Amino acid sequence: MLDRVLTQPRAKCRKVTLPDRLAALLVWTVATLVAGMLLWIVLDLLRHGLPHLSIGFLLDAPRDAGRAGGIAPVLVATAMILIVSLAVAVPLGLATALLLSEYIRRGSRFAGFVRHALEVLAGVPSIVFGLFGNALFVRYFGMGYSVAAGGLTLACMVLPLFVRASEEALRSVPDDFRRAADALGLTRAAAIRSVLLPAALPGILVALVLSTGRALAEAAALLFTSGYVLRVPESLGDSGRTLAVHIYELAMNVPGGESQAYATGVVLLGALLLINLLTALLGRRYGAQVQGVRR
């Protein structure tokens, strides 16, 4: 905020030159433009999507390759794939975060190695995750196009995000907690279980919610791992289509699927907004809690 005060042009001693005015005009124009584009995308989606949205849309089976009917199987498949991916990514990620924050020094070689691997993983394009999942899970592991293959692929994809967010949560637990646990003679494992994890829980939930958001938004990695069969998957071995894949299929491969794609888009965006809101709320509670401890 100080920057803003110090750079206010109204301060008497400064000349406001032409470049100053031009820069201000330009920056305000860009800001308006960016906000306008966001509104354009969201409002367009709502205007065309909301009229098709109803409880029936969420609960009905699709008809005519998705041109009519609802998205019930898509919702089920999405939930299944999410659950598989989180069930794998959360334990792995939490263990990694615990090791990084509680057991090894920041500068140690192993820590550097793990961090580097996570950074590389975070940079891999999602379509490449799709290729990887197709080769490893679908082919070599013989899972075929399935909820399991898609979920595992997504787990690999969200792992870096989950590790980083939950490591941050663990690190923001005040050191007083660790000292108090030591003073009580708790072993490290006991301290983690009964002191650190409970204290970091809201932050870890934020990590969970963020990862869910990333997984929900993904489609490219799923096209060739979980596939695009438009039925309710009966087991983890069945193919299923997520919301994002459904939008892609309707828009690209189903002539006349546009209005259903709009409605599905509203559902997906609504879910993501909800997640966004949840993160913000959790974050606030979490911040208040840590501050309360410090006081």
Add this chain to the structure above:
Amino acid sequence: MSPQRSEQLLLIPLRLAAMSAAVICFLIVALLVLESLPALNNIGWRLLSDANWRPTPAAADGAFRVTPMVVATLVITAGAVLLAAPLGLASALFCRFYASPSVAVVYRRLVELLAGIPGVIYGFWGLVVLVPLLGAWRPPGASLLAASLVLALMILPTVALISESAMRAVPQRYVRAAAALGLSRWGTIRSVILPSARRGILTAVILATGRAIGETLAVVMVVGNIVRFPSGLMEPVRALTGNIALEMGYASGDHRSALFFSGLVLTGLVMVLVLFANRLGHRGAISDA
């Protein structure tokens, strides 16, 4: 069992779990290389020298030139970055120096929201809104320009959020010194803020470039997907990522292998960018995007 021993026992699974990221990285590269080998053996230099892209399961029957798609990807990305870099930078400046505190908070939320919109929705919006608009001006509409525009919108938040955090890291005393010298707002930005935040801003642009190269569905949906060298902004082309998405479903044999090879090329391109951005430093900022 002594406490030390239980400590050690717990460390083993934790270390194993922490290795998983490295193992996945290794598997990705190993599988990409392994699956690319048939293409490299059977097609080889024909990936560059064939007359066009007409893939078949057996290398001898088809044509496998990937260069038009590589060039298209690079041109689309360049266009997107050229648009998004100045716009994102201006957005960051707006948040930091021009908007009132309450407007800045709302605006930052908007940009974060823009960052959270899935690629599929950008692509869909491009398909049903942008492409018809461009098509009314210069048919067919699905074009290199449409892809660059949609991508620019997608990577703009990356540029804006990371460069803003780079600007936040500029020491307050620089700003105070500039104020004491009587520099105007723009003067301060141009001669103090931008120079001291330039590494962070460069990092932002490089990471955004990486995202643009790797983005698939938003591009597939608006770019027209005709395999040829880009010859104009309004021409439909096909990107390397899009080619994988469009053909993996039915590809087999050497064709499938050629697609894995394009994945390998993509990963290589993005890795170079990510590693370069990490070397530039400003690690804290990377985690914001």
